[in-house]
Amino acid sequence: MGGRKWSLLVAIFILLIAMDAAIAQGQGNGNGNGNGNGNGNGNGNGNGKGKGDDNGKASNYDHLSTLPSGQERGFCRANTTCEFKTIVCPPECAERKPKKNKKQKACFINCSSSTCEATCKVRKAKCDGYGSLCYDPRFVGGDGVMFYFHGAKGGNFAIVSDVEFQINAHFIGTRPQGRTRDYTWVQALSVMFDTHTLVIAANRVSHWDESVDSLTIKWNGELINVPTDGEAEWRANGDEREVVVERTDEANSVRVTISGLVEMDISVKPIGEHENKVHNYQLPSDDVFAHLETQFRFKKSTDNFEGVLGQTYRPGYVSPVKRGVPMPMMGGEDKYHTLSLFSTSCDLCKFQRPSGVASTEGLVAQY
Ligand SMILES: *[C@@H]1O[C@H](CO)[C@@H](O)[C@H](O)[C@H]1NC(C)=O
Numbered sequence: 001m002g003g004r005k006w007s008l009l010v011a012i013f014i015l016l017i018a019m020d021a022a023i024a025q026g027q028g029n030g031n032g033n034g035n036g037n038g039n040g041n042g043n044g045n046g047n048g049k050g051k052g053d054d055n056g057k058a059s060n061y062d063h064l065s066t067l068p069s070g071q072e073r074g075f076c077r078a079n080t081t082c083e084f085k086t087i088v089c090p091p092e093c094a095e096r097k098p099k100k101n102k103k104q105k106a107c108f109i110n111c112s113s114s115t116c117e118a119t120c121k122v123r124k125a126k127c128d129g130y131g132s133l134c135y136d137p138r139f140v141g142g143d144g145v146m147f148y149f150h151g152a153k154g155g156n157f158a159i160v161s162d163v164e165f166q167i168n169a170h171f172i173g174t175r176p177q178g179r180t181r182d183y184t185w186v187q188a189l190s191v192m193f194d195t196h197t198l199v200i201a202a203n204r205v206s207h208w209d210e211s212v213d214s215l216t217i218k219w220n221g222e223l224i225n226v227p228t229d230g231e232a233e234w235r236a237n238g239d240e241r242e243v244v245v246e247r248t249d250e251a252n253s254v255r256v257t258i259s260g261l262v263e264m265d266i267s268v269k270p271i272g273e274h275e276n277k278v279h280n281y282q283l284p285s286d287d288v289f290a291h292l293e294t295q296f297r298f299k300k301s302t303d304n305f306e307g308v309l310g311q312t313y314r315p316g317y318v319s320p321v322k323r324g325v326p327m328p329m330m331g332g333e334d335k336y337h338t339l340s341l342f343s344t345s346c347d348l349c350k351f352q353r354p355s356g357v358a359s360t361e362g363l364v365a366q367y
């Protein structure tokens, strides 16, 4: 085929994609009204920016029309390994974002893969995977080494600190009689970047019901509502970075994406009766200590990371934890302790708010 014809085809194709994207954008913004106003940061969820189809900025393909079988397709962009190839989602995971049964595996299209085939992936935190933070906090570092970090109940610690962003965690816990330390869990995370703060928190729950959503999410101090139907997502993309919170189950699970920084799969979990007995936590009968299970995937260089988890991503990092013991301990509480969930200061913290954001501080600190 002549080069001209190709160009014409490509042009038409791009036009169609653009229209698709515009429609998707319009629908996406119909949800979650009333967010992003009055926080003084000028987000306002505007449409019509012409960017960001639902693939986000990170993908290297364009969305083609779905096959009659329901299988979604992607068309690989120029300069990818699979340049100009069409990748079709397998029947086992036809959708990139399962909507009806959100628990299902999602189709993952990666045009840089060597096989140029889509893969099926669970969209939940894998507690044995790299970058996980689960249980009574048990981490798997960027170096693949598992460790525990107890922190302290009521305490706040920098999990990751970098010049561009910081993630703090708030610990809840209990100290059974006669024990020498607190048993702790991560109840909330705050992701801070530029002037913004996104908080993901587990509500205090006295009796667990997995069909009841026990997640609280706040953007710059304001409660946000992540719809449970349709796209089941909330997004703020007025700024340089796109922020997406997407449900990955009917309740209690989300995937959070902050473009160019981090992606997190987060679920709220209770301490079950069995667990309570086995570990002898002696939890009060009216609190299941709902906490977060998280897996982090970083989207920028991790070479200069600090923080309980962040440090383990640095090249040449030598883990101080003992291997081959059931509970390898990571110390460093003093280095990473912060005064609040929103404080960016600790001994080794690197992130600083841009100057002149004092006005948002009061708002942000409300949580
Ligand atoms: C693809 O790579 C070539 C050579 O590196 C470059 O000249 C071209 O602009 C790239 N095309 C796109 C669409 O990025």
Ligand SMILES: *[C@@H]1O[C@H](CO)[C@@H](O)[C@H](O)[C@H]1NC(C)=O
Pocket: 110, 111, 112, 113, 114
């Ligand atoms: C896509 O595949 C390439 C090659 O296997 C890999 O390096 C890259 O990290 C993958 N991208 C994502 C987003 O997983």
